Amino acid sequence: NAGVTQTPKFQVLKTGQSMTLQCAQDMNHEYMSWYRQDPGMGLRLIHYSVGAGITDQGEVPNGYNVSRSTTEDFPLRLLSAAPSQTSVYFCASSYGEGRYEQYFGPGTRLTVT
């Protein structure tokens, strides 16, 4: 099993550009989530999904969009990149929400100039 995969590993964007961060898992997990990690802040929840077709906002959703058309994939879209979105992004999956073991992807380091 590949576990949780994320692409790309690194990305540089200019302010105003849009892009999609890809996340996929092959463990048949219903629950998937996106976090961002910033120095001194800890990880913060952006969006999450409890199954195909169901998504909801987390702690810091502004500027991001998600969809979940399949159990395996949970892409994160940046609609109009801003320097404040410079961060490391982690995707995670599990059998359920926070009371189940979480499996994290390797992360995407995004820089917005």
Place this chain on the structure above:
Amino acid sequence: KNEVEQSPQNLTAQEGEFITINCSYSVGISALHWLQQHPGGGIVSLFMLSSGKKKHGRLIATINIQEKHSSLHITASHPRDSAVYICAAPRLLYSGGGADGLTFGKGTHLIIQP
């Protein structure tokens, strides 16, 4: 909302020392997570525990539900243990349940010197 506090923020120790990292949280929870992140690396789940103690090799995690406190111990520490250790608790939507994702502590940066 569950608040998670970790201490210390930074810890430097000599190889072989016994290490303790502490975590406290504000709202009663059903499980607490300990995670490890190496520099520039991904995040790995070490433990998920809801009561008592768990042990994996030289790592031991304990939790006291009544005191809302957990500790991560490393025995016979080694330079390869150098990493950021993060505790996390379910991010409760409302009292009585309904968690979505995790709330994370800010991490403890551990350096083990040879």
